[in-house]
Amino acid sequence: MLALFVIVPLVAAALLSLALGKKPKAIRWVALSASILSLVIAIYVAMGPQGVSRLDWFSIAGYSFGISIATNPLNAFLLLIVAGITPLIFAYSIGYLDTLSEQSRFYTEMCIFAAAMMLFAISGNFITMFIAWEMLGITSYLLIGFWYWREKAPVAARKAITTILIGDIMMLMGMLLIWSTYHTFEFAALATVADSQALQVAMILITLAAFTKSAQFPFHEWLADAMEGPTPVSAFLHSSTMVKAGVFLIAVLLPVIVAVHLQWLLIIVGIVTALIGATNAIAERHIKRILAYSTMEDMGLMFVALGFNAIYAAMLLFLVQAFYKALLFMDAGSIMRINTDKEDIYNVYESGARKGVLISALIGSASLAGIFPLSGFFGKAAVESVASNAVIYALLLLVEILSSFYIFRWLIIPSRKAPLEEDREIVVNAKTMSKWMAAPAYILAIAVVASSLAYLYLPRYLLGLTYPVISITGSIVDTVVVLMGALAAYYVYAKGNRSYLSSTHPTFHKIMLNSMAVNAVYVYITKAVSLAASAVGSIDYAFDKSIYALSSMFVKIGDVLKKMETGQTNTYVAAFIIGFVILLLAVVL
């Protein structure tokens, strides 16, 4: 239960940040120090005793519902990643976010976002997890739509929250089904329960919910659009929070998923998403969206690894991806900043940027591509090594080659020489760019390199297993594939012309940009819902009108009856006599 204190500094900072609305400069320091404090506590927690502690929240009808805090190795692992990256993100934000008026809102939301992810990391039952899960959802919604005055941001935020909401409801349904069947919300207790139909339905729902959070097919569309948010948000959201929540949840619940035989779902969805991510990244030109598609791909790979019941592989990629993705986003933000917030890789230039930024971007890209001996290599090779199915293995290699290609495309295209006029501007921008934006990237670059060691250490730490041996053949194949991709990118974009893919190979481009098709399906679904809505709406309207007509029937009868009132006495006498006759007949008959 002591572990819960890890979120206290951040929650306090969030509240303080709200209160300090009039002193925007102080807020950033409050947030940064809170995150560092959280990191300290997180380390303390990780070194502390393992286990699950439980606190009753409410009880009813003899059952008690509680908050459950787990400090198992897996939890400590995620907690450390989140707590470790948070101060870097906050530091980066100091340089990134210079508009004073937004500080309060930004840090409040960011602190809750970080706190939610930390709570998620240490949650030991569904209730605790769901609290964190929903908090992540709504804060990410707020952060993606942070610049609400922009044209696309509100739309992107809505897309995200809609997808997330669907996931939330599926998650709620799933966890309530589990409770109703087994009367427990504890993750630990689930591992030993008997299989049942309800459990299968619940696990399908929960897996789908995890897919919405981790942007897996067919719920992946929101992720690329989420780039409308500020870059620190992207860096945070893609590396250690939000999208990681889904993967982590599945990792925690993996024994149950294996028990109900749902691995196929993870593998198929994972590989499909990885392919979608990798191909779209090739066709995309938005500097951050390319990285977003890359995230989808990485998440897909993690699900594939989980599908093969290889927690260690998934978690290895999980760890290294957090570092290189945070790094790449920070560098992307820096490059955008020196190019006056331009977003198209064909319009931005790296020429005047700090050397450190360029080097760190290179390290990050190489790691993402999976070049030995950077950490990305171990992550990806570990996933490939567990793929026991030939088709999947082949597809994984395809993904590898594609990802190597697009990340070097991402790096190479902006590296060309800028036109003179823009070059001057870039140099000026680079000089005024805050050091706070560069420094965290350097730290992360070191982490990217250093986390190679995780390959040796992580599995043992996590599961008490010896690390998986990546076969020499596998490594060689992997390296060859990666180099092929890198070389292809070099020849296409550095040596050859840099013209747009859409004009040189329109059909290929269309195939690559396949997320448009998924998007079209979304549009159709939305249209179908709104069609249903207008149909039901008109039914409602007609219903209202018909009830009105029915009720005005009385008024019409009244009008008819009113005609009896002729004002003539003889009519009245006639009515009198008729009434008499009727009554008489009634009595006699």
Added chain:
Amino acid sequence: MLPFIGIMLAVLALTLVASAMLKGNASRLAAIAGSAVAAVLAFALLGTVLYTGSFGTGESLASYIPQLNVLLDFRLTAVSLVLIVMASIVAFVTLLSGNVEMERLRVSSSLVLLFELAAIGLFSSANLLLFFIFWDVGVVALFFMIYMLGSANRRHAAMKFLIYELLASLLLLLGIMMVYFYTPIHSFDIAYITSVASTVSKSTQGLIFFVLFIAFLINMPVFPVHLWLPDAHTEASTQGSMLLSGVLTKFGGYGMLLLFSMLPIASAYMVPVMILAAFSAFYSVLVLMVQHDIKRIVAYTTIVEMSIILVGIASLSAFGTAGATYAMLAHGLTVALMFLAAGSVGYMFADRDIRSVSGVVRNTISTTYAFLLGIFATTGVPLTTAFIGDVLIFIGAIGAFGIYGAIPLAALALLGAFLYYVVNRSFLSVKRKSNAVAYIGRSQNAGYAILLFFILLFGILPFVILKLFGI
């Protein structure tokens, strides 16, 4: 426990008289003070019950019609206590901040007080006739609120409201008279009826159930008798809307809970009722999607929420009952917040159409975020009150109806999706120039704060309320 209820009713009655005598803002202030005292008393009552661990015995204040064994007697149950607390908070905030325009203060304050009196009386009454009497008083008070303080088209809406509501109340009358007649010792006492209801023949029970069910269904409201609510909301003043959705619909919900706990035959109708409720939830969420008026949209969320509450009631379990109660508490507070925000928008922009109102956040941050947080609370985000309600309702529903019990939850996803669309269209986006013609004052912000405080309080500390169900 009785002194509390008696004192609350007395305080409200005295304040009502004072408020009707005073003029202008003095009248409003008197009403605020009175309802604040009532709210404090409600919490004192809650505290006392929790401390002593008992609801005390019901007592009668006086005899109303001794010939018919009708007493003015009050009692407390977990459900009624929760609803009393909710009603007293909502009424207090309504008085404090609901009258955004600060117009016709005397009339509005007096009517709110009268309604609060009726609501607290209704939730605490121990016999059905008293229940009916307070019901009608509440309905009439709200009718006048809609009609006297409403907007341009109020005539039609008020008439519709009155006709639907009095249909409900007359069916209720018929139903309780039947209950009265068919119990061995003719009595309106709820506890007594519950204890002897099983001796009544099945067919009679079925008839009584049907009559009362329709009555409460109209009030809740749930499809197919929901049509009065959107119109009433469109035309009602902000205060009227807050009380209408916040408290009046709970009359029906409370009645429905009573009905299901009173007649054993109810267990035979669980499934049809559940199907109706689920259908109503999806139906109304779809209708909601073609609305443009913010108040109308919020009005339809009420129908969705009340349908889901009906799912909980229909599950006839301890979870369902506690969940429905909790959801009613949540919905009362949340919808009051949403209507306060919607009313503020209407006041500031002289327009409530989501197609033309844009960028509310530019003019008022508090209203924007109040509405947004209201949506979070509506969709049942954890740590808001609604989450506990949803969890309990659906545990009950799944227990009673199996996997199908969880289906109505999907309506919540649709609801949330559309509400976020509203936010991004009107509140948190700046597409066109938007200029407020007026600005809300401090009292509205205070109202937001109070409601949000309680929404979070009951969401974070659910054990306080749920402990009542164990007593």
Added chain:
Amino acid sequence: MIMMIDENMLQYALFLAQGLLVASGIFSVMHKNKKAQFAISTILLVAIALTASSLFASDSSIVPFSAFRISQFSMFFISLFSILLVLVNIISYEYSQDYISFSALFGFTIAGMYVVTMANSLISVFLGIELMALPTAFMIMINGKQGIESAVKLFVMAATAIAAFSFALALVFPFNAQLSLTALHIGSGQGNYLVLLAVVLFVISLAFEASLFPFNLWVPDVYQGAQGNITAMMSGINKKVAFVAIMEVFFIALVPLSSVFSQLFIALAIATMFYGNIVALVQDNVKRLFAYSSISQAGYIMIGIAVATQYGIEASIFQIVAHALAIIAIFAVILWLEENNIKSLKDYTALSRRNGFAAFTLTILMLSLIGIPPLIGFVGKFLLFTSAIYSNLLFLAAIGIFNSFISVYYYAKVIMAMYSKKEEVRSLRMGWSVSAVSVISVIAVLVLGLVPQFLIAAASQASAALLAI
């Protein structure tokens, strides 16, 4: 012993006061002193009410002159009518165009009412109704041209009804050569068509007086044509006297036939409720609207009589009080408004701004008529409907409730008109008599609604007394 002396003294006092009342009316034509006549008649009415209530309290059962009967039943109604007559007298004093002539006719009408109420024979009933109806027609005539038309209508219709009544009398007389209510032994009427014909004739003649459908088509015309105070009297008292007559004739004289007339009354009650309520929906003239409203209320009252149990009669008696209290004040307010040329629904727009108290009065009284608790009308309807359910006439209660529901629409129309907004309104001053009657009536409606137990007890005793005869 003391009781006996008291009773005798009281009954003589009662007759004396009643005689004086009639005499004072006649004498007023000679002295033409409005104030004096008003004071005398009011004091006498109050005295009668007090005497009758003491007789009620002492639970007397005497048959003076064998034509009359003093029982809790008759004394209850004597006091009720006397109090209501005071109200009518007050508004008439201010608004009657010729108060002196009014007083003279008023005296006779009152005499008729008392005779019916205390009747112990069919002849008394017959004479009383005549005595009540004819002066009423003349009273309407005082009102000028429109009044004459109404008066003639009333006269013609009354004549028809009286013809039916006397025919019925002729039919039942041969059975026992007795017209005393208690001594009429006509058997159960099984297969005896003459008896059945007599029953039907009694029903229709009294249905005319009680304004039951379809013998009530004259009512709206006459109510609209008559001056408000007379309308108030007709609707609040004359009609109630007819119900008293119905109770006396059917529950004393024709009890063995209850299975026959009960069915007829159920049909009449249903038809009347529907007719009154549905036609009221389409009325524009407020006075006419309330004429229909009071028709529908007659239908509700009939429910209790149709149920034909002690509880049903008790409920009817209670509802008679409830309706009379409300309708007299309503017609008083309408009278005052008509004097100010406010007649149609449209004219009622924004009445609350012009005279808040008038709007409030009408609203409270209408809510009582709808049956909104905690007003007296609610208790009345509640008793009526439960009495129907008690006798396994659930459908009758359901129809009654459904009719209350229909009535909401037109009452709400009036309320909404009164509380609607309108620019530039001229405030109106309410006449003192109307204010007085309104205050009394609103207080009574509220207090008797909140504390109905004493009135219910009284009604219960009265109904028990009726059935015990």
